[in-house]
Amino acid sequence: MSSEKCDLRFGSILSYVPLKYLEDDAPDAADLPREERARKGCAKRGIEDRLCGAMLDSHNIMWHLKSNHVVSGRPIEEDREVEMSELVARLTKMVLANELGIVSPIDEINWGARFQGLLGEFLGRDAPLVPVPPHSQVKDYSANGGLWVPDRIAARMEGLGLGRRLVALQRERAVPKSSTRLKRTERRTTTHYESLRVISDEDLNGKRVVLVDDVVTTGSTLLGSAWRILDRYPNAQIVGFAAMRTISDLHMFRGPLDPVAGCIVHNEDCTTYRRP
């Protein structure tokens, strides 16, 4: 990996498979309820029931995360109910402290150890945690009390001593939601870069900055955000943290909890790709 191009290093602890990647696309399946269509799609792809069930669970965890639902985090958190953002912060801390058994690698690379290596280097009591703005415009979330999941995750991470929340980026105008609405070629890093603005006065030059997001798909949002910060503070060291990542290659799915560290790579046409 080190010899290949890497424009932004990132880590994430959870993974999910979008339902639409599982569905049976045969015309006669179109009217089936979605769960059935997904189960049939799994069967056609030779995905065993248990794995298929975990993929459907992962889709629902993504939904919990997007709405910051109060969930029961068993078996991690016993019967305590916490907001999804807090569960993410707790899991991150536990992964860094090696308190969770990390899934054994199916390939040569131990992605979980890489997560510990990368985020362990960046997270710490004084690390600026910069929440990534949502795709739509935001008036003032603190005033109108609206949901901003990355900000909530950053606040929870701060509460656990993993850094300090720093609202340093703001969205100037809405951009289309990347995960569901756009084709890959339409997700341009430049779209994000141009719609974001730095609103913090803190000098980030020379500091290790963690961009905090809820879901990473291609990585164009994280990379656009990193560029925007580097524009103002060229000597900031930036890493991305996304609670969850989208899995497009079904063979890469190893369960919802699967910490990895990897790279977001910028292409010449301003699209991005992510590995893993």
Place this chain on the structure above:
Amino acid sequence: MRKVTLRELLGRELNYVEHKYAPRELYVEGALELPLKDPRVSVVGTRQPSQAGLDAARLIAGRLAEQGVAVVSGLARGIDTAAHVTAIERGGRTIAVLGTPLDRFYPPENRELQLEIMRKHLAVSQFPPGHITRPRDFVMRNRTMALISDATVIVEAGAVSGAISQGWEAIRLGRPLYIWRDTFDNPNLTWPRKMERYGAMRLDERSIDELLDELPVSPIDYIVKLGL
């Protein structure tokens, strides 16, 4: 009729943004098992719809119902009624969130529909029996409807409508908000443009399935299963 908390209705506690306008208790009557197990989508709009608006409400509610999504609406005349009736006709489930107490029938012509929903589906009101209805109750009802729905669709609405309050509340809660194409594209309305800047999405015949992609698979629970 019985009194339940939102916890009993949804199967979970509320997060920090949901608390703001959440009623402490709700009155419910109906046959749906609590906590609710199916994904829920609000289909709401004007009491004076166009024929195209009614057709759209039926198309959306029908597709949701056949996909196992409970259709939530406010039992008002027009779009709401079309949404409830279509969901029932397609063999789906429907939830009516009333701006009046459950012992009242408003509008009077929906009495039979309300009774059927109270028998076979679910009627919900945050107002106790005997409560005297005030105009603002309907805005409170729309916020509650946004809260118990996983997504909201505004089918058709003019410049002033309870559906618009519901749309803003859905945005505040971070839930997907869709506006049907005719209303979204209507140059005489300013609110769809504003809502788009805050994340509202345009819904048409093709994108109904994208809405479905944003919903959970049932049965819904709030226990996060992290392993394989």
